Amino acid sequence: MPATGPYEVALRNVTAGYPRRTVLRQLTASIPQSATTAVVGPNGSGKSTLLSVLAGVRPLTSGTLDSGTGGSRTARPCYVVQRSAVSDTLPLTVRETVTMGRWAHRGAWRRLTARDRSVVRDSMDRLGILDLAERQLGELSGGQRQRALVAQGLAQESGLFLLDEPTTGLDPAARESITAVLAATAGAGVTVVQATHDLTAARESDHCLLLRDGQLVGEGAPREVLTDGALREVWNFPETT
Numbered sequence: 001m002p003a004t005g006p007y008e009v010a011l012r013n014v015t016a017g018y019p020r021r022t023v024l025r026q027l028t029a030s031i032p033q034s035a036t037t038a039v040v041g042p043n044g045s046g047k048s049t050l051l052s053v054l055a056g057v058r059p060l061t062s063g064t065l066d067s068g069t070g071g072s073r074t075a076r077p078c079y080v081v082q083r084s085a086v087s088d089t090l091p092l093t094v095r096e097t098v099t100m101g102r103w104a105h106r107g108a109w110r111r112l113t114a115r116d117r118s119v120v121r122d123s124m125d126r127l128g129i130l131d132l133a134e135r136q137l138g139e140l141s142g143g144q145r146q147r148a149l150v151a152q153g154l155a156q157e158s159g160l161f162l163l164d165e166p167t168t169g170l171d172p173a174a175r176e177s178i179t180a181v182l183a184a185t186a187g188a189g190v191t192v193v194q195a196t197h198d199l200t201a202a203r204e205s206d207h208c209l210l211l212r213d214g215q216l217v218g219e220g221a222p223r224e225v226l227t228d229g230a231l232r233e234v235w236n237f238p239e240t241t
């Protein structure tokens, strides 16, 4: 069931993909405002492609994207990529990485304001990585690096926060802490969308989109969408007894 409250973005009959490869097909769905949405589906179902469409970096072949009442806030969405997409050898500390999140506000080579420094510190604090601030990104564990990338996203203070698999591969404590930060961020008025294979995290979201082969096969509250029947059908999960 589509989200009933105010929406941040509505996709109507969206078809999109890559040269000579259509991925999303006739997708109609809405992203509720100031809430968390999980985009789930098997490998290759189009989750990352949908995030790129929402980020405005992948054009539509057909269909429309409509901004809701929060449209003006989403002029500059924030997109946190998968941590595997970030090189291990980037010579950056955690603080420098998170500080890059402020570029959109102050431009790249300008001096940091007191507010910039405070947002950077607060973002690291919320992700529990203040003690790692001066460590190089390349020396961190996967979970620590993931927290640094999420902190960089928070520091952007965008109204639309898009994340590609922020909790995949993390231990339960790290996963729970990122999930809690995302819920609190939505509680503060930000629209959060995460593509995820993590069904535990998806079940804690307010809204859920289930994709298969680039098509929407379920939308609504996670308990309505991620049923045993849907999991069996979409992922070929075995029957539970």
Ligand SMILES: Nc1ncnc2c1ncn2[C@@H]1O[C@H](COP(=O)(O)OP(=O)(O)OP(=O)(O)O)[C@@H](O)[C@H]1O
Residues within 6 Å of the ligand: 018, 019, 021, 023, 041, 042, 043, 044, 045, 046, 047, 048, 049, 050, 195
């Ligand atoms: N740059 C690209 N050029 C061509 N095809 C691509 C490109 N990126 C992705 N695809 C194809 O688009 C389809 C959907 O990919 P996408 O990454 O959106 O899926 P996903 O659901 O995020 O997958 P995963 O769970 O594996 O991350 C796949 O078949 C993939 O091969």
